[in-house]
Amino acid sequence: MISESAAGAVSAAPAAALARRRAKRRATWRRRGVVLLFLSPWIVGFSVFFGYPLVMSAYLSFTTYDLLSSPQWVGLGNYRYLFRDDPEIWTAVKNTLWLVAVLVPLQVLFAFGVATMLARAKTGVGFFRTVFYLPALVPPVAATLGFVYILNPATGPVNTILDKLGIEGPLWFNDPAWAKPSLTLLGVWGIGNTMVIFLAAILDVPRHLAESAELDGAGPFRRMGWVTLPTISPVILFSVVIGVIAAMQYFTQAYVAAAVAAGQASQAGSVSTLELGYPEGSTMFYPILLYYNGFRFFQMGYASAMAMLMLGVAFLLTLLILGQSRRWVHYQGAAR
Amino acid sequence: MRRVTTAVVLFAAAVLALVLAGVASSSKPSAKAPAGGTKASATTLTVWVGWSARELKEFKKVVAEYDKKNSNVDVKVVGSINDDKIVASLRAGQTADVISSFTSQNVGVFCKRGAWADLKPYLDKDKVDLNQFPASTRQYTEYKGYRCALPLLADVYGFYYNKKLLAAAGLKGPPKTFAQLTAYAKKLTKKKANGSLDVVGFVPTFGFYQNTAGAYQPLVGAKYFDGSGKSALGKDANWQKLLKWQKGLIDWYGHGKLVKWQAGAGDEFSASHAFERGKLAMMMDGEWRVAFVAAEHPELQYGTAPMPVMGAGTYGAGYINGTIIGIPERGKNRDEAWKLVKYLTTNDHALATFSNGIRNVPSTRTSAHSKELKPDKNFAAFTKIFTHPKSATIPITPLGAAHLDTFQSFLAKWQSGKISDLVGGLEKVDEQIDAKMKRAGGGPP
Numbered sequence: 042m043i044s045e046s047a048a049g050a051v052s053a054a055p056a057a058a059l060a061r062r063r064a065k066r067r068a069t070w071r072r073r074g075v076v077l078l079f080l081s082p083w084i085v086g087f088s089v090f091f092g093y094p095l096v097m098s099a100y101l102s103f104t105t106y107d108l109l110s111s112p113q114w115v116g117l118g119n120y121r122y123l124f125r126d127d128p129e130i131w132t133a134v135k136n137t138l139w140l141v142a143v144l145v146p147l148q149v150l151f152a153f154g155v156a157t158m159l160a161r162a163k164t165g166v167g168f169f170r171t172v173f174y175l176p177a178l179v180p181p182v183a184a185t186l187g188f189v190y191i192l193n194p195a196t197g198p199v200n201t202i203l204d205k206l207g208i209e210g211p212l213w214f215n216d217p218a219w220a221k222p223s224l225t226l227l228g229v230w231g232i233g234n235t236m237v238i239f240l241a242a243i244l245d246v247p248r249h250l251a252e253s254a255e256l257d258g259a260g261p262f263r264r265m266g267w268v269t270l271p272t273i274s275p276v277i278l279f280s281v282v283i284g285v286i287a288a289m290q291y292f293t294q295a296y297v298a299a300a301v302a303a304g305q306a307s308q309a310g311s312v313s314t315l316e317l318g319y320p321e322g323s324t325m326f327y328p329i330l331l332y333y334n335g336f337r338f339f340q341m342g343y344a345s346a347m348a349m350l351m352l353g354v355a356f357l358l359t360l361l362i363l364g365q366s367r368r369w370v371h372y373q374g375a376a377r
Numbered sequence: 378m379r380r381v382t383t384a385v386v387l388f389a390a391a392v393l394a395l396v397l398a399g400v401a402s403s404s405k406p407s408a409k410a411p412a413g414g415t416k417a418s419a420t421t422l423t424v425w426v427g428w429s430a431r432e433l434k435e436f437k438k439v440v441a442e443y444d445k446k447n448s449n450v451d452v453k454v455v456g457s458i459n460d461d462k463i464v465a466s467l468r469a470g471q472t473a474d475v476i477s478s479f480t481s482q483n484v485g486v487f488c489k490r491g492a493w494a495d496l497k498p499y500l501d502k503d504k505v506d507l508n509q510f511p512a513s514t515r516q517y518t519e520y521k522g523y524r525c526a527l528p529l530l531a532d533v534y535g536f537y538y539n540k541k542l543l544a545a546a547g548l549k550g551p552p553k554t555f556a557q558l559t560a561y562a563k564k565l566t567k568k569k570a571n572g573s574l575d576v577v578g579f580v581p582t583f584g585f586y587q588n589t590a591g592a593y594q595p596l597v598g599a600k601y602f603d604g605s606g607k608s609a610l611g612k613d614a615n616w617q618k619l620l621k622w623q624k625g626l627i628d629w630y631g632h633g634k635l636v637k638w639q640a641g642a643g644d645e646f647s648a649s650h651a652f653e654r655g656k657l658a659m660m661m662d663g664e665w666r667v668a669f670v671a672a673e674h675p676e677l678q679y680g681t682a683p684m685p686v687m688g689a690g691t692y693g694a695g696y697i698n699g700t701i702i703g704i705p706e707r708g709k710n711r712d713e714a715w716k717l718v719k720y721l722t723t724n725d726h727a728l729a730t731f732s733n734g735i736r737n738v739p740s741t742r743t744s745a746h747s748k749e750l751k752p753d754k755n756f757a758a759f760t761k762i763f764t765h766p767k768s769a770t771i772p773i774t775p776l777g778a779a780h781l782d783t784f785q786s787f788l789a790k791w792q793s794g795k796i797s798d799l800v801g802g803l804e805k806v807d808e809q810i811d812a813k814m815k816r817a818g819g820g821p822p
Contacts, residue, residue: 110490317786337779
């Protein structure tokens with residue numbers, strides 16, 4: 042026989058457990074609320090400045106939209122034109138791939154090289170670090186203007202000096218064969234940010250590893266290949282991924298260089314004389330063509346299709362690099 | 378938990394402070410607005426224009442006269458407005474009462490329902506005679522019969538020549554045909570000891586300063602589109618004649634040498650301009666150069682004339698373009714805005730005053746011969762070109778200048794010698810332009 046008090050205790054036990062569970066759930070929700078509250082600036086920013094534009098771009102890519110009239114649904118029409126008929130698209134794709142294939146490796150190599158030298162420097166370390174980092178602080182427009190001036194084939198100091206040495210300098214930004222290499226020079230000059238990251242990574246390489254390798258008879262190149270590079274490989278991967286994405290979005294420098302070199306930077310705009318990608322389409326990169334279609338030719342639907350393709354390609358390239366990186370990137374302490 | 382609560386309170390306080398700061402700052406302009414010197418009970422009209430600096434001041438002077446005469450409106454002028462801002466404001470529905478654009482090619486986009494208002498009801502009501510505007514200016518202010526804009530001064534392209542250099546070379550008067558122009562150019566060109574170009578007679582490169590294929594079109598009588606609205610660059614033999622002449626002269630200089638010289642020719646809108654420095658003997662340019670020369674190199678001895686032409690019968694004609702002005706369809710004070718637009722575009726005194734200020738060509742037939750215009754022999758040549766019956770502008774399309782850019786991309790390769798089959802190349806450009814126009818709903822009207 043169960044006494045009344047015992048029965049009461051039995052019925053009170055589930056009630057207490059229920060109350061505990063409720064209190065726990067309330068605490069969990071409160072915690073989630075706090076997390077959400079702290080995350081809310083990012084959530085709002087992400088939704089307004091990324092989520093919504095992304096969804097709208099995806100929708101507009103299936104429409105004809107001139108920015109002023111309502112979008113008209115055209116299905117895959119924009120994509121068909123993009124892959125089959127657009128006369129400029131493959132020039133833009135080729136130019137952009139050139140950047141990915143040439144500019145990005147050179148930037149990474151140069152940043153790594155400079156960082157290696159700075160890591161070994163014994164005197165004037167602060168001075169040299171500042172000097173090599175300074176270009177990264179120059180605004181892209183100002184830097185481009187400076188380069189177009191310096192490399193002006195008629196009046197620029199570089200060709201003037203070459204001329205005095207009896208060498209006929211190239212036409213730089215005015216020659217389709219030299220325009221992209223000139224932009225590459227500009228890109229390599231401004232590697233300050235990447236260089237700093239490399240420098241930090243190189244200085245972080247455990248000394249005992251290099252010393253052990255040295256005791257085993259490894260020379261400087263072997264130490265570089267077997268100790269330094271594997272240790273900083275995550276930083277190399279980071280630089281490559283960021284570099285590829287930046288190359289695919291390359292706009293400001295190419296746009297300014299083309300306008301200034303063509304002598305049309307100051308025109309009021311009453312007559313369209315600006316040649317797309319001056320000279321001869323050599324600086325017409327994918328984002329520049331996208332911008333022209335969207336904002337100069339009022340083809341925002343088509344520009345959106347171009348943007349979606351670019352997003353897809355950037356995503357795939359990044360996946361490819363990350364997938365392939367498993368073979369050469371080593372994470373310290375990672376369980377493999 | 379206590380730490381979390383404190384953080385939440387701090388975060389909420391920061392957000393509140395930011396919101397309050399925003400409210401405080403956003404409330405400032407409205408608090409000041411009534412004390413802006415406006416007339417009592419007057420309607421405020423906002424006018425957006427592309428002009429800046431000195432030219433903006435001149436425009437404001439013209440508007441100030443109107444403002445003074447009309448007590449019921451208070452006009453505010455905002456300068457440095459470009460088409461990106463115009464389109465963005467039209468989309469947002471927050472635009473000025475009167476808007477103007479330097480890019481008349483975009484009228485095909487502006488003249489659409491919901492963008493710039495149809496001016497026909499106003500023109501009919503006030504019995505405004507459209508024939509007071511030359512045909513080419515009427516063309517670049519409407520699209521497919523929808524008149525959404527009127528011309529506000531015009532840019533007219535003509536020929537500039539350095540009198541001193543011509544006299545030194547024993548040449549009398551400006552050339553009138555392309556053949557003469559070629560002979561003059563060769564005679565006036567001087568080379569340095571190393572073979573590079575020092576003084577160039579005439580630069581035929583498209584893309585240099587104001588040199589565009591479009592500006593040559595009235596000089597050779599070529600057509601962009603055929604009667605059915607299809608691109609006709611490959612079919613029209615006049616384009617081929619023009620391009621062959623142009624390439625011939627470029628090859629005489631040497632393309633590389635010319636590009637190098639162009640790179641050091643000096644900024645177009647500065648005192649270092651090659652023509653103003655005497656490094657370029659002859660050129661095609663707009664009427665505004667007269668004011669630039671007067672301000673920057675008053676000592677320059679130069680003359681103006683119509684551009685030389687390919688064949689007989691078109692001498693005196695030239696390329697015309699200009700500023701367009703209209704009223705946004707969603708503008709709040711459209712009736713008052715129309716009165717101002719009408720004044721600015723049809724009043725001879727207003728047009729002559731503004732023309733004197735910025736030295737653009739007055740855009741009506743009567744104002745082009747107004748006695749109020751400051752007498753200037755060099756400027757007068759452009760008012761004559763403006764009223765020439767064969768002067769022309771480029772066709773208006775729904776894609777702005779997309780067809781010109783496609784053409785220009787081809788021309789860049791042509792003039793550097795990378796195109797061997799001219800006709801085949803032009804036909805390919807036609808196909809590309811047609812494909813673009815088809816996607817945009819058709820070519821020009």
